[in-house]
Amino acid sequence: MPNSNFAYDIADLTAKDRDHMIHPWVDLGTVQSREPLIVAQGEGACIYNVQGQRMIDGIGGMWCVNIGYGREEMAQAIADQARKLCYFSPFGIIGTPPSIELAERLTRHAPGDLKHVFFTTGGSTAVDSALRFVHFYNNFKGRPNKKQIITREYAYHGSTLLSASVSGKPADRGRMDLITSFIHHLPAPNPYRRPDGMSLESYGDQVVGDLERKILELGPENVACFIAEPLLASGGVIVPPPGYQRRTWEICRKYDVLYISDEVVTGFGRLGHIFASEPVFGIQPDIITCAKGLTSGYVPLGAFLVSDRLYSELTETAGKGQSFSNGYTYSAHPVACAAALTNLDIIERDDICGHVQRVGPYFHQQLETLTDLDMVGDVRGSHFMVCIECTADKKTKAVPPAEWDVARRIFEKCMPRGLLIRPMGHLIVFSPTLVISRAQIDEAVAILRACMSEVQDDLRRDGFKIAA
Structure with a gap:
């Protein structure tokens, strides 16, 4: 005790x-x-x-x-950073040593060219910010109609209005006003609930086909992104059929639809890797969202990581006079970032x-x-x-x-x-x-x-x- x-x-x-x-x-x-x-x-x-x-x-x-609970090393890192600098505004080109170091550290573990990090306050705001980034990106690119978001039933992505709207747990949707005009839910890819007599392979074809059919129904020129937890966590730990993640990612690439991997739960070791998208599921998403295990819950922090391919299109000459007008008072909080760095130290060392x-x-x-x-x-x-x-x-x-x-x-x-x-x-x-x-x-x-x-x-x- x-x-x-x-x-x-x-x-x-x-x-x-x-x-x-x-x-x-x-x-x-x-x-x-x-x-x-x-x-x-x-x-x-x-x-x-x-x-x-x-x-x-x-x-x-x-x-x-x-x-785990009671890590003295984490308590000390949080206290040490609070003494040095408890807080400073994250707005404008302003950083702190912990936030800058953490951004670089996360990109070392990220798949593909996910080399840029936007810090938030938790998983809901990470998802919300990622979706807003996608809409901002398409507006910037002169594609104002490319706004439709595809998600899944029994998904859980957060509790802000936008992140709750892309969530699909039936119990969470009662008596709540949600966005429906540009959000579309596919059936959950739950093999346990597949039709009697249907093979797992055929069921996999069906649920993968659900995504392609929805993209074609809406028109690829109108679909902004597909957001998916690798495993649907609080919707009942639904494990899609083998190959589902890779095949849906390939469909998104085929139709120029951005793929957001919501790793708020699956990240930071829960499936045996810092990020599970590539080593477990063989995908290199355009965006990864994360939180929870990022600090192991010791203090709140969230983030989304975005592809260099996307971010580079918004900067330099093309981005002059533009800004991604999204952020939070506690974005990139130095105490939270210091905790995340120590958390990663522990995960790697132990x-x-x-x-x-x-x-x-x-x-x-x-x-x-x-x-x-x-x-x-x-x-x-x-x-x-x-x-x-x-x-x-x-x-x-x-x-x-x-x-x-x-x-x-x-x-x-x-x-x-x-x-x-x-x-x-x-x-x-x-x-x-x-x-x-x-x-x-x-x-x-x-x-x-x-x-x-x-x-x-x-x-x-x-x-x-x-x-x-």
């Missing part, structure tokens, strides 16, 4: 939470009656609540605490990507053992991002009725036993810190198996039918 002194007034904190906090993504009808999880400390792959209870953090904060490559497959394999449970329909993902999909019928793949509240039930049983998971309707998502050990994986899977078995028995006892 990092600090045994858990002297918190839990009742007072709970009351203040209910009276004053507005939490994202919670059932508003239950916020006044449910007990909040109040996390006080963290160390390595674990967190501790205010009662002092240890839990393996199966969600890595929010896909982001890649190097061979965290190598650890993910070695241990990630074991994590996935251990979770796959849960498929012997009647209500587990699918276990999918890669390395340290995995989803378990629960079903009411393994043969028909029927989604459990909402009243089962199956993932929430499992979540509530896991916490007292020392495991934190992410419940999403009938899905359970895992994205642990990248320093989790094999022993901690075994502990987590054992807890999860026991809790899922209990929930399965409880549901049957309540009269719900689960068909094996």
Whole structure:
């Protein structure tokens, strides 16, 4: 335990939470009656609540605490930079040593000619800024009609108006006003939900063809970009068919459509590489967005990296009198950039990507053992991002009725036993810190198996039918 002194007034904190906090993504009808999880400390792959209870953090904060909790080296780097220079305006040709060094450092890891970096405050603003850059670029090039954006259902790209509009999770789109005039969603490339009897190869042809058909329907001269997470993360860790990423990238090149790879989740080691686009999926995007693992969540920071081919067209004589009028008060924040540099030092020095490559497959394999449970329909993902999909019928793949509240039930049983998971309707998502050990994986899977078995028995006892 990092600090045994858990002297918190839990009742007072709970009351203040209910009276004053507005939490994202919670059932508003239950916020006044449910007990909040109040996390006080963290160390390595674990967190501790205010009662002092240890839990393996199966969600890595929010896909982001890649190097683990409690890194003294990170705390020191943040403090040292705050003492030197806590902040300065990022506007105009103004930089700080950490932001300049970080920009260069990121381009060393980036594929192709992604040699220019625009810093933001997080993943949502990175995506928002990248999309605005694409529209700015086409206006600059005298192509004002080339503005249509293609994305996918069950994608998640952020919470600003523009980034939320290109997101495609149905649960996030209710009661929200979103941009629809130039944004188009393709069906999610989810092999588990492919038509009965269709081969994986044929399904791959279908979902790749969805992109080409949409580009031709809209007219290539009107399509600005295709934005895609390599794996659809919070939409349920959807793993597209083999070759999908490369084939869709090639279609974009064929029709002069920019390809944006949203690596906010998959970057900085989660799939075993700093950026997964080229080493894992064989693509060299025009733009990569990143955040989360960029600082391992120690402080907020986001960025998009853009191709030298694109950026060079905007500069020198052609760009005289023009400016990309997009930015944030905390763009390229020196403290955040110093944290990101130290984060990269740790990832490289401790061979965290190598650890993910070695241990990630074991994590996935251990979770796959849960498929012997009647209500587990699918276990999918890669390395340290995995989803378990629960079903009411393994043969028909029927989604459990909402009243089962199956993932929430499992979540509530896991916490007292020392495991934190992410419940999403009938899905359970895992994205642990990248320093989790094999022993901690075994502990987590054992807890999860026991809790899922209990929930399965409880549901049957309540009269719900689960068909094996």
